[in-house]
Amino acid sequence: MLQVGDKVVYPMHGAGVISGIETCEVLGEGKSYYVLQMPLGNMKVMIPTDNVENAGLRDVIPENRIGEVQDVLEDKPERAAGSWNKRFHANLERMKSGDIRDVAAVARNLILQDRQHKISSGERRLMDLARQILISELVFACDKTPEEVEDWMEDVLTRSHKKH
Template sequence: MLTVGDKVVYPMHGAGIIEGIEEHEVMGQRQLYFILTMPFGGMRVMIPMNNVENIGLREVIGQPEVEKVIDILRTPPGQVNGSWNRRFNANLLKIKSGSIYEVAEVVRNLMLQDRVKKISTGERRLLDTARQILVSELVLACDKDAESIEAWVYELLKENTPGD
């Protein structure tokens, strides 16, 4: 059971810390909400406690999972097929899954694709979202600041680019 102080991931938004539990009335219904503070921009998010499973709220990964993320970022992507809108939809589904591994794949694939041939504006926004989600979770998982995590991710991806 999640509680105040837990580090959690909210799919499509990123990682945050449960700062409190508050009762609010929304649309005529009183219920309890987790109050999350997100490390990026200090945004506060209210999540109904009775809806935690449906939205995919989960705890931040531990060190063994961080190692798997590193492996994903270092592993060359498979063959990219299809039009940009097919890739966009497939990547969007991966981000919505809430899986750090799928988000890491999206970051890796789009960053490496952008080095070969510039990605579309829509894919750039998707990359920015995926990168923010990935970095926010790694910040909490590794207890480091966002700048050093971003530099680290960039270095891992650089290892994945032959001749760079």
């Protein structure tokens, strides 16, 4: 059972803190919701307490798993195949998994692809979302500011993927 103060990740939205549990009336029926406060963008998301499993809510990764994220960021980017539309949908599906390694791979691939030749506006929005989701979780995992996490991420990507 989740509690107020728990740090969790909501796929496609990022990491946040459960700031409360509220009951709202929907179609004449009282329904209980977790209120998730998202630090990036200062957004509030409400998730039905009886739908946590389906929503994909999970705990923020522990600090000892940050190395896995770094490994993904340092890994060779996957070659983009097919039209931007096919790539977009494939990346979207990976991000929906909620797995931080998938999100890191999508962010890495799109960031590096954008550095070589500009990506489409749809892929750019996806890149920004992947980056934001990744940063939001790492902020909680390593207790750093979004700026510190972003600098670290940029440093890892630049060091590992210098242009030849």
